Amino acid sequence: MENPGLPPHRERVTDLDPRKDRQMSRRVVALFLFSILASIFAIVAYFVWPIDVSVEGFGTIRNNNMAIGIGLAFALLAIGTGVVLWGKNLMSGEEFVEQRHGTRGTDEVRAKVVKIFDDANKESGFGRRKLIRNTLFGAIAAWPLPAIFLFRDLAPAAEPHELLRHTMWDAGIRLVRDPDGTPIRAADVTIGSAFHVIPENLEEADHVLDAKAKAVVLLMRLNPAELNEREDRKDWSYDGIVAYSKICTHVGCPVALYEQHTHHLLCPCHQSQFDVANHAAVIFGPAARPLPQLPIEVDAEGYLVAKSDFTEPVGPSFWERER
Known part of the structure; x- marks a missing residue:
């Protein structure tokens, strides 16, 4: 050619x-x-x-x-x-x-x-x-x-566990339904029911989504006779109604699957299980500690309100490890 x-x-x-x-x-x-x-x-x-x-x-x-x-x-x-x-x-x-040519190390x-x-x-x-x-x-x-x-x-500018220690909950803040914001009467919470809850003052936060991510709570009512409460926490519940952080203590997934007959909460991400009847203690899975409990009571109008903020950081436990 x-x-x-x-x-x-x-x-x-x-x-x-x-x-x-x-x-x-x-x-x-x-x-x-x-x-x-x-x-x-x-x-x-x-x-x-x-x-x-x-x-x-x-x-x-x-x-x-x-x-x-x-x-x-x-x-x-x-x-x-x-x-x-x-x-x-x-x-x-x-x-x-x-042109093509041979290549040798010469x-x-x-x-x-x-x-x-x-x-x-x-x-x-x-x-x-x-x-x-x-x-x-x-x-x-x-x-x-x-x-x-x-x-x-x-x-982050601050230690992560310090950022997760404080939420929008405080004494007297009403528990309202997520997402419509309807206040919850204690009388409306029946045994076996579960409510997804946020603080009433959530909209006052500078960053609503960030505040909600820390403050979301799951509210449940058990038969008071089935609750095994520590002496120092007997006043954290009201007539069998308890409130726990919805943020898994493993890696922060939402714990939202409640089995009313066993009183177990299941995290869908890595299958950690928590026993609501025993202060949300870990009974299975990789979670390192129980879900933080929100102390609650009833105000003069019969609505459920927080007694204080969480007494420990919410969310994953690995944030609490020293660097």
Whole structure:
């Protein structure tokens, strides 16, 4: 088969006009500099629009993620566009044929490798176009920097168990149904029933979902004769009605499956089981401690109210381990 040879070489506008070459070079540099600025914007956005502070509607997860995402997207887009323009317009456009040859670890092979790198450097202009090269390095170095700042969220400012020690519950706060917020009368809680409960003042929290995640409670009524209560906790229940944190002490899944005949609570994630009749003690599974109990009583109108907050941290037990 006859070798067709290479097609005729077509000169590019940057090959023919040095002024166009300089314009394209400045354009590529500008893109790399823009990428650096976009990365810096993503870092600044992380602090200007924090997730946990409401600043005229901008301090939300959605807007925080949007600002950081825009910065990272434009930073990466500018790097890609700049590299494409550099390759298509400024690097060598000469066609060539690379012949196959054996590769052996000889001095001759090493010399060929060095020559290949030398030729690549000359064709790309990598060593000659220092401004483009350095701004590319800067853009590539700046683009991952926002991720370093985002890692800060993996380490809370306070110890995790301290963040889980206090919830929206307090003395006199009514227990209301989740999600409609209907107050619960003790007389309406029948033996064997279970209610998903939140504090009445939940909407007052700065971050409702975060507060709800810590304060959710499961309310149940047993026959008082079947409750085995410690002396120091006999006044934490009311006529067989008990309230326990809904957050599993294993890894924090919602414990919401109640077996009224056995008085067992089941966590659907890893099958931990808790005995409601015995202070929600762990009877099966990987959970390390009982569910925290919420002390309750009845107010003058017959509604169930909290006597205090939980007396221990809610949620996973591993937060309580020392680092």
